[in-house]
Amino acid sequence: WALDGFCARFVADAYGPVMKSLKDEFRRDSQRLEEGDRVVFFRIVRFFAAWQRASTRSGPAAGQIVFTLDLFTFNLVLQSCEQYLERKRYADLAVAASAYVEMLHLLYIMAASDDATANVMALGLQDKIFFAQEPVDKLPKLLHSFGGKMAAHRTKGYTSDLLEMCHVTFKLLDLNQKRGQALPPPAAGRLSRLDRMRLAASTFDATAYFGRLATPGVVDLYLSVFRSYAANTEAENHRAVSFLTRVCRHPVPPDAYLPGDVSSPLAGRPATLEPLLYTVRALAAFDALLNDRSVATSRPHAPLRALAAAVVRHFAAEAGKNPVLFAEAAFRQVVPRRFCRMVAATYVGEDIVLMDEQATLGGGGWDDAAGTYGDGDGDGADGEEVSGGGSARKKPRREGRSVRWEDEGHDGREGPEDGAASGAEGDDDPDEGDAGSDGETGEPNAPGGPDPAAAGSKRPNGGRLRRIDAAAEDGSDDETEFDGGNTTTGDDGAEAFAFEETEFDGDKTSTGAGAEEFLFDEV
Numbered sequence: 001w002a003l004d005g006f007c008a009r010f011v012a013d014a015y016g017p018v019m020k021s022l023k024d025e026f027r028r029d030s031q032r033l034e035e036g037d038r039v040v041f042f043r044i045v046r047f048f049a050a051w052q053r054a055s056t057r058s059g060p061a062a063g064q065i066v067f068t069l070d071l072f073t074f075n076l077v078l079q080s081c082e083q084y085l086e087r088k089r090y091a092d093l094a095v096a097a098s099a100y101v102e103m104l105h106l107l108y109i110m111a112a113s114d115d116a117t118a119n120v121m122a123l124g125l126q127d128k129i130f131f132a133q134e135p136v137d138k139l140p141k142l143l144h145s146f147g148g149k150m151a152a153h154r155t156k157g158y159t160s161d162l163l164e165m166c167h168v169t170f171k172l173l174d175l176n177q178k179r180g181q182a183l184p185p186p187a188a189g190r191l192s193r194l195d196r197m198r199l200a201a202s203t204f205d206a207t208a209y210f211g212r213l214a215t216p217g218v219v220d221l222y223l224s225v226f227r228s229y230a231a232n233t234e235a236e237n238h239r240a241v242s243f244l245t246r247v248c249r250h251p252v253p254p255d256a257y258l259p260g261d262v263s264s265p266l267a268g269r270p271a272t273l274e275p276l277l278y279t280v281r282a283l284a285a286f287d288a289l290l291n292d293r294s295v296a297t298s299r300p301h302a303p304l305r306a307l308a309a310a311v312v313r314h315f316a317a318e319a320g321k322n323p324v325l326f327a328e329a330a331f332r333q334v335v336p337r338r339f340c341r342m343v344a345a346t347y348v349g350e351d352i353v354l355m356d357e358q359a360t361l362g363g364g365g366w367d368d369a370a371g372t373y374g375d376g377d378g379d380g381a382d383g384e385e386v387s388g389g390g391s392a393r394k395k396p397r398r399e400g401r402s403v404r405w406e407d408e409g410h411d412g413r414e415g416p417e418d419g420a421a422s423g424a425e426g427d428d429d430p431d432e433g434d435a436g437s438d439g440e441t442g443e444p445n446a447p448g449g450p451d452p453a454a455a456g457s458k459r460p461n462g463g464r465l466r467r468i469d470a471a472a473e474d475g476s477d478d479e480t481e482f483d484g485g486n487t488t489t490g491d492d493g494a495e496a497f498a499f500e501e502t503e504f505d506g507d508k509t510s511t512g513a514g515a516e517e518f519l520f521d522e523v
Contacts, residue, residue: 004051007048007051020067042096045103049102053109061113062106065106069107071124071128074128077096077103078137081100084096090153090158094155094157094161097142097165104172107125127201131197143162146218147220167243174206176201177204180198180199180202180203183202186198215336219282220281222244227285237304241303244307247274252271252337254341273340275339278325278328279330290308322346
């Protein structure tokens with residue numbers, strides 16, 4: 001009580017003038033300041049901010065501590081955090097970070113209070129810290145720099161302060177969004193500065209801000225805290241569970257080149273960042289908690305057990321459909337968001353989804369009635385033949401989760417420009433499906449008729465499709481290039497072929513002898 005009484009008298013009578021004088025010295029960069037004076041200033045700010053937060057005395061939200069809750073003090077603390085981090089002064093960094101955490105707590109108390117003046121002051125500070133075009137917020141940098149060279153110098157106190165800093169920051173952002181939903185829309189015309197700040201606070205994209213923080217390194221930081229659940233305080237465990245729950249619910253946007261209304265069944269379900277927890281380290285931490293009988297009935301540890309059970313259950317369900325996840329769990333993902341999308345789509349890439357979407361829009365997509373790629377009419381048929389030719393339209397066939405292109409009923413017809421010439425030079429046996437013959441009468445294709453290969457091979461990116469056939473019986477390569485309506489053909493005798501998409505550079509490639517089939521490659 002003696003210390004509490006001294007703090008009450010000092011804050012009421014001397015805190016404001018002393019802090020104002022010290023800030024003036026820092027503002028002028030006075031020569032009277034010594035090397036460690038800034039750190040001492042941060043310790044004073046932290047102590048009295050924590051005392052004000054824990055004090056039971058009635059009064060304003062921040063009281064006289066408001067003298068160190070101005071924009072200058074926030075800028076001084078955050079700039080010092082960045083400087084200490086760059087100069088590797090980790091002990092001083094821990095002091096500055098702890099002061100910033102206590103200032104954030106008081107900022108949240110001011111924002112949540114019923115005092116309109118305190119609300120406006122808190123909104124103005126948040127506008128400069130988070131919502132400005134050049135915000136002074138350093139939380140992403142502090143979190144991302146936690147590992148690496150700093151790993152040997154970090155302490156449990158600094159780790160706890162960093163998690164608390166992140167937790168209070170999102171409490172502020174969530175409060176702004178809730179209040180923004182309750183506010184009436186601003187009136188038409190020129191907005192006041194207060195209206196602009198309220199609009200900026202309510203429309204701030206907290207989801208995108210969290211996406212900048214949720215990296216594999218930051219997830220490992222929270223997992224390291226989660227593994228120490230027995231030694232942690234209840235507040236530390238709560239912050240770890242809160243962040244990891246946000247990770248599991250955070251949506252991962254699809255690739256930019258995919259349309260927003262994809263109807264392909266290969267697209268899979270919407271992805272989240274939960275697969276970032278499908279690692280050996282995370283699963284080992286969850287296993288240790290779920291098999292710890294000492295916390296099996298502990299109410300403070302109930303949220304931890306619920307999160308661990310949910311992630312393990314989801315991993316088991318995904319691994320049952322995709323056993324590759326057992327191998328993926330041993331590695332750290334370099335491109336985490338693409339990994340999460342691939343897990344949600346069972347490793348069906350966006351390029352295959354886009355091809356299937358284009359085939360569906362063109363009438364050749366996945367036919368649910370037939371269980372194959374067809375004409376999209378739901379009658380189970382494989383599609384109509386291309387008019388004017390004996391070769392069926394090339395359809396992709398779904399096998400598992402891959403798409404393969406192959407010839408359905410190829411009879412060796414040539415294109416409209418080369419058909420007559422090749423028909424005159426064709427083999428004597430019409431049943432072998434020679435070029436230029438229809439397989440029965442041996443008569444050439446009608447000039448000017450549609451080119452089956454060209455009709456089924458147009459790509460939206462303007463590239464050129466090349467048909468590479470397997471080696472003929474005499475060992476020569478058989479290559480067909482589709483360039484607009486022109487078709488050139490080598491020796492016949494192909495058994496299976498595929499389409500490759502290359503850039504329009506005029507180069508020709510051919511396959512070696514003994515090839516049997518080729519998958520669809522996009523270069």
